[in-house]
Amino acid sequence: MKRTHRRLIHFCLLSFASVLLAPLARAQESPYIVTYDHYLEEPGNLEVEYFSTFGTQRGAGDFVADWTEFEYGATAWWTTELYLDGQSTFHDSTIFTGFRWENRFRLLKAEHVVNPVLYVEYEQINEADKVMKEVEGHDVEADHAVPNALARHDLDHELEFKLLLSSTHNGWNFAFNPLAVKNVTGGNPWEFGYAIGASRPLALKASAHHCNLCGENFIAGIEMYGGLGDRYSFGLPDTSHYLAPVIAWNLPSDWTLRLSPGFGLNDNSHRFLLRWGLSREFSGFGERMARLLGGH
Amino acid sequence: MTRTAKFSIAVTLFVVLTMIVSFAQHDRSTSPSNSVYVELTNAPKKAAARPNPLATDPEAQTAGAKLFAQRCAECHGETAEGGKKGPSLRASDVQQATPGAIFWVLTNGVVRRGMPVWSKLPDAQRWQLVSYIKSLGTGS
Numbered sequence A: 001m002k003r004t005h006r007r008l009i010h011f012c013l014l015s016f017a018s019v020l021l022a023p024l025a026r027a028q029e030s031p032y033i034v035t036y037d038h039y040l041e042e043p044g045n046l047e048v049e050y051f052s053t054f055g056t057q058r059g060a061g062d063f064v065a066d067w068t069e070f071e072y073g074a075t076a077w078w079t080t081e082l083y084l085d086g087q088s089t090f091h092d093s094t095i096f097t098g099f100r101w102e103n104r105f106r107l108l109k110a111e112h113v114v115n116p117v118l119y120v121e122y123e124q125i126n127e128a129d130k131v132m133k134e135v136e137g138h139d140v141e142a143d144h145a146v147p148n149a150l151a152r153h154d155l156d157h158e159l160e161f162k163l164l165l166s167s168t169h170n171g172w173n174f175a176f177n178p179l180a181v182k183n184v185t186g187g188n189p190w191e192f193g194y195a196i197g198a199s200r201p202l203a204l205k206a207s208a209h210h211c212n213l214c215g216e217n218f219i220a221g222i223e224m225y226g227g228l229g230d231r232y233s234f235g236l237p238d239t240s241h242y243l244a245p246v247i248a249w250n251l252p253s254d255w256t257l258r259l260s261p262g263f264g265l266n267d268n269s270h271r272f273l274l275r276w277g278l279s280r281e282f283s284g285f286g287e288r289m290a291r292l293l294g295g296h
Numbered sequence B: 001m002t003r004t005a006k007f008s009i010a011v012t013l014f015v016v017l018t019m020i021v022s023f024a025q026h027d028r029s030t031s032p033s034n035s036v037y038v039e040l041t042n043a044p045k046k047a048a049a050r051p052n053p054l055a056t057d058p059e060a061q062t063a064g065a066k067l068f069a070q071r072c073a074e075c076h077g078e079t080a081e082g083g084k085k086g087p088s089l090r091a092s093d094v095q096q097a098t099p100g101a102i103f104w105v106l107t108n109g110v111v112r113r114g115m116p117v118w119s120k121l122p123d124a125q126r127w128q129l130v131s132y133i134k135s136l137g138t139g140s
Helices: A003-021 A141-145 A285-292 B003-029 B034-041 B060-076 B099-108 B124-135
Strands: A046-055 A065-075 A078-089 A094-106 A117-125 A155-169 A174-181 A190-200 A218-230 A241-250 A254-265 A271-281
Touching: A190 B003, A241 A271, A254 B003, B034 B099, B060 B124, B099 B124
Parallel strands: none
Antiparallel strands: A046 A065, A046 A271, A065 A078, A078 A094, A094 A117, A117 A155, A155 A174, A174 A190, A190 A218, A218 A241, A241 A254, A254 A271
16 A cells, blocks of 8 residues: 555544544534525534435436535634535436535624625536535426436536525524526536525523423524526526425534425426435534644 | 546645645634634624623523533633633623623624624523623632
């Protein structure tokens, strides 16, 4: 084994150990799965998340698409995330579909009525990707009926930009995310989409005792997302849209569980999506990594 | 090597370098600084004058202590004496500040110095935290 390979393996093992040894942080995660609010990861914390989407599919097998997310709070105004995507299509196959690297930058230092966050993402995914983390352009259900063996050969390099606008008032959070995507391979036009959401904790005051089922630990809401066509055909024709109630259970044992049944709103949409996710936050990860890299 | 492969390698290298720089700067960017206290004096007069609506709630301090242990102790220390990332909340600057000023800093954070905004906690929970912080006093 080459020396560089050994070093890489040691680095990976030490990173993994850092995660295991890092103290857990209590999460207060939003329930949204597609929509973003303006809250970033706390600095130095690493959140590891696993999400799964079951989708019904006309004209082909139903599917389960999964993604794993590593979200790191680089500073109080910058959060960076790595996603690894995959999917299993019934009566077809299970494949890895690509990765995404996402960055969110808080634009204003203090809270305002509406808080803007700039979202920039690079995606290297193939056409078999079905995680539907966002719906854009003319994405429709029929796109997902292509067999994996064919779709996986179509590799996309996409740049995605979102403006995350979010406001919190009296416990309610309202978020609106317009998005623009450019596939930089080939002469594809800019594509557009949106996500909108509202959520609220079930109880606004914290109870004085430790509890799992207190209202303060649950945040419920609803989100809606869909495509808005592209540069040459902007609008609703040939687009798909979804409405999805969402709920998050922020467990005192440092886990967060999210659940969201989604319903297609037109004939171009999957009829039903069932999404769920499990996440755990590790505090002080950055500090440990800094020490590992020779910092103080 | 294809253009796509080169592009992928460049992006991967950029990701790795960004992470390394971020980790390496982490301690520096989040080191505690007493100048954070100055932020308390920057609260607008109207915000600083707001009374704590839970000041007479007998459970507010206990609930605030629970919230503090869950959200704040990591940076400010388990007994709020200060930690590697956050300053002491027992300091006179904090204890002499009005409840409204503390609530304002909790709401807005001190983003440039590493303290996140906590407006994701409902108002009532932030006031519970204020109740707990004000109960600490300046003793150890």
